Amino acid sequence: xxxxxxxxxxxxxxxxxxxxxxxxxxxxxxxxxxxxxxxxxxxxxxxxxxxxxxxxxxxxxxxxxxxxxxxxxxxxxxxxxxxxxxxxxxxxxxxxxxxxxxxxxxxxxxxxxxxxxxxxxxxxxxxxxxxxxxxxxxxxxxxxxxxxxxxxxxxxxxxxxxxxxxxxxxxxxxxxxxxxxxxxxxxxxxxxxxxxxxxxxxxxxxxxxxxxxxxxxxxxxxxxxxxxxxxxxxxxxxxxxxxxxxxxxxxxxxxxxxxxxxxxxxxxxxxxxxxxxxxxxxxxxxxxxxxxxxxxxxxxxxxxxxxxxxxxxxxxxxxxxxxxxxxxxxxxxxxxxxxxxxxxxxxxxxxxxxxxxxxxxxxxxxxxxxxx
Numbered sequence: 001x002x003x004x005x006x007x008x009x010x011x012x013x014x015x016x017x018x019x020x021x022x023x024x025x026x027x028x029x030x031x032x033x034x035x036x037x038x039x040x041x042x043x044x045x046x047x048x049x050x051x052x053x054x055x056x057x058x059x060x061x062x063x064x065x066x067x068x069x070x071x072x073x074x075x076x077x078x079x080x081x082x083x084x085x086x087x088x089x090x091x092x093x094x095x096x097x098x099x100x101x102x103x104x105x106x107x108x109x110x111x112x113x114x115x116x117x118x119x120x121x122x123x124x125x126x127x128x129x130x131x132x133x134x135x136x137x138x139x140x141x142x143x144x145x146x147x148x149x150x151x152x153x154x155x156x157x158x159x160x161x162x163x164x165x166x167x168x169x170x171x172x173x174x175x176x177x178x179x180x181x182x183x184x185x186x187x188x189x190x191x192x193x194x195x196x197x198x199x200x201x202x203x204x205x206x207x208x209x210x211x212x213x214x215x216x217x218x219x220x221x222x223x224x225x226x227x228x229x230x231x232x233x234x235x236x237x238x239x240x241x242x243x244x245x246x247x248x249x250x251x252x253x254x255x256x257x258x259x260x261x262x263x264x265x266x267x268x269x270x271x272x273x274x275x276x277x278x279x280x281x282x283x284x285x286x287x288x289x290x291x292x293x294x295x296x297x298x299x300x301x302x303x304x305x306x307x308x309x310x311x312x313x314x315x316x317x318x319x320x321x322x323x324x325x326x327x328x329x330x331x332x333x334x335x336x337x338x339x340x341x342x343x344x345x346x347x348x349x350x351x352x353x354x355x356x357x358x359x360x361x362x363x364x365x366x367x368x369x370x371x372x
Contacts, residue, residue, distance in 0.1 A: 018288035020348040026268035035064040048242030055083030056363040100128035113137025129169025141176040153201040158208035174216035183225035195229035249339035300336040
């Protein structure tokens with residue numbers, strides 16, 4: 001990068017747009033709220049770094065009591081360890097021997113774990129760990145019905161756990177049990193029902209593993225939309241929530257217990273944009289398009305301006321629909337709340353941190369586009 005969108009001390013209105021900005025007050029309240037819940041519930045917190053991909057945020061989460069971070073990619077794990085995070089879980093399967101050697105190298109200076117759902121992965125990880133003379137932590141991922149990764153719950157999970165326990169270079173830790181489909185179910189009762197079903201699969205697997213003579217020290221999972229259910233289950237003992245620090249449109253759409261808007265956490269992340277054209281009545285065009293936010297979960301919303309809607313986006317343009325009689329002068333700043341925070345962050349090099357209208361910090365997105 002040759003330039004930054006802002007520098008410390010400048011005012012909000014002086015930030016070059018489009019820019020990813022963070023309301024520090026709301027962000028800090030979100031971080032504290034989840035940390036306080038985990039402490040009260042007596043459950044470990046291991047936030048998911050795929051949300052922010054930012055070493056500065058990871059350090060703040062650890063300072064607030066997180067036992068470590070989880071991530072999805074080896075490159076993310078490397079950036080976290082380089083930033084001083086001493087306990088990292090790659091909550092994903094890794095098969096490539098080159099990536100496994102990179103993970104094993106990290107285990108020289110940090111506690112490193114990963115997930116498994118097949119014997120071939122176990123063998124490959126064992127070879128890398130033995131080659132570098134380290135031990136890697138191992139979680140058996142069980143299929144929670146996501147049509148993604150995971151061995152069948154129960155006996156199949158226990159068989160894989162036994163194999164891991166018998167394999168040199170690996171240490172069996174427990175289960176990875178993330179029910180991602182439940183996170184965005186609109187209705188509270190449906191989310192609870194989904195986690196009740198997930199709990200039955202977890203219980204079945206724990207019982208089978210204990211019958212095989214092993215103990216699950218870790219049962220990890222949980223998300224921003226369901227964390228209280230996992231926390232109160234007496235089964236999960238490690239929460240892996242991620243989006244709670246930022247929130248987004250997808251989470252804003254779910255409902256609380258009595259049908260009220262979900263208000264556990266505050267929207268803190270925005271794409272700051274500027275009106276660059278208002279050539280026709282009834283619309284305005286901002287300078288933030290598809291290269292500034294993703295649309296796979298819907299359009300971003302216009303924060304604090306419910307009468308205005310973002311209705312179309314192309315590479316570098318976002319079109320706003322205005323109510324009759326409203327005009328937005330050129331240069332007007334518009335805050336867009338992303339519909340999906342994780343991939344939106346990945347489009348930006350920096351997070352501009354704002355407090356009371358002034359820039360307090362500019363944090364690099366440390367693992368932007370880390371796909372390896």
